[in-house]
Amino acid sequence: MKRAHFLRTGALALCAAALPAAFAQQQAYPHKPIRLVVPFPAGGATDLFARTLSQKMGEKLGGTLVIDNKPGAGGAIGSDLAAKAPADGYTLLLATTSTHSIGPAINPKLPYDTVRDFAPIAHVGDAPSIMLVPNNSPARTVREWIDYAKKNPGKLNYASSGNGTIVQLTAELFKSQAGVFVTHIPYKGTALAIPDLISGKVDLLFDALPTGMPHVRDGRLRALGVTSLQRSPLAPELPAIADVLPGFESNTWFGLYGPKGLPADIVAKVNAAANEAVRDPEVRDKLSKLGIAPAGSTPAQFASMVAQDAAKWKKIIIDRKISSD
Template identity: 90%
Template sequence: MKRSSLLRAGALALCAAALPAAWAQQAWPGKPIRLIVPFPAGGATDLFARTLSQKMGEKLGTTLVIDNKPGAGGAIGSDLAAKAPADGYTLLLATTSTHSIGPAINAKLPYDTVRDFAPIAHVGDAPSIMLVPNSSPAKTVREWIEYAKKNPGKLNYASSGNGTIVQLTAELFKAQAGVFVTHIPYKGTALAIPDLISGKIDVLFDALPTGMPHVRDGRLRALGVTSLQRSPLAPELPAIADVLPGFESNTWFGLYGPKGLPADLVARVNAAANEAVSDPEVRDKLSKLGIAPATGTPAQFAAMVAQDAAKWKKIITERKIISD
């Protein structure tokens, strides 16, 4: 066989070997994608997932099927996602609880949030608001701090339980403000609201969508929002950071895949997520959930989570916080 014929034959053989892989890559997604939500149906994370999944599915040309796997503060669903095949057909909608707070408060997690996941996209942030009873003498964040300093150990704050973002937000506030306020844990902030309204509780850092209706109905007073700047979801409220520089507490939402997810699939899911949360219809739905859309690269998402996790680990360690 002539040399030119041998070269052509070799080239054809190489092309033939590469075709199945190329076709497989082009075919993705060739079936529905499972989006694991590690919290119960009907909660904020689940509603976010359902709002996001429809538009993302349109962008990717497939269906994102919500799979609720609640339990252990999000650890059960997160572990399932970490151990899934890295083929692009299993994604996880993670939160501050699963990837920032969880590792610091539970040394026995069955997964490593850095080693076992591929960060894909930061898709949203939900700030909280600082609520006080109408009977409180404080009308501003600065006045409340002064009030607390004049009454050390006499005031209290409510939370939705030990080790929750609600407790950690209050402890971060105490640390930066230099005040001593007693913790009263409840099984959910909804149960604390009546005691806050009556004045039995002095302050609560509640989620914006559940707290603001009580403010707008005149039953409670909101002093500030926990985002770094005023939130477009409640523009009338000043940022607590105006008084305590750098103070910030958000529940973030983000997409992960199993470690080893191919870079091109990460890029495609990231692009679809960014486009989805930028859609006016999606943004409107998220605002009603009290969530501000977020966009960015996988690297930016990973850096944000690392910084957030370090912040909460410091508070958990210094304040000796344990979970329920």
């Protein structure tokens, strides 16, 4: 009798000990804060986008998203951290063109594989650029600028924010499709190139909408077009460069990933929250001020978009012999 009582008591104790673990597994996601890794510094466009998106996503998920800035190595440090996190939905990554489209082609020694090590969740935004020229440029349209460059091969130049950046790649894509020869002048950021563009020392710059348009509206620079496939609602007065160069497109995209192996139900839940968040009028208004157009997608659509984007930039990097050095 005593032995039976002891065994029953032990069994009950084991069941009681197992209850918290079983309960935790059955708790609805999310039952604790979600870390959203931003692989760039605080205060930049990606960080500001993350903070705008995370608040509304948290409301939709019924939880809290906490921003964790992990900058360095062009976004590779934060991306690697997210790739190696547990696939439980409590670590997400806000990735960009730099981390998942350009990075692998520029640096084949990345510590992660952008396809193998991540679970795509949602495409959440795009930031087009604008084609800027000095006010003393003889060109007032994209077509006129191309014609002018063809008449002056090797005499014109363009500025970028550095070797291997989206700014340089956009200009090289433009050169490739337009069939023009223009010299590259790298700067440590587009802000440092703007004075030389205004003075006419530089002939061309592809800059982000929120930093470039104030100079245009103040009359210090001239904008010839936008790099999205159609006119952008963020600058509706500008024609699309694609009107002259069919198919020309260069956007900095933003998207959510989790580590590989993220359960399908969590992917679906985060995807739904992200899509609802970018449709919210308050979020859309805040994003427009950042020069970002809201997107939205299924995980499969996002994966397909990134694959096509990465292939495009890889070809430009190889064909134009571009490196980050």
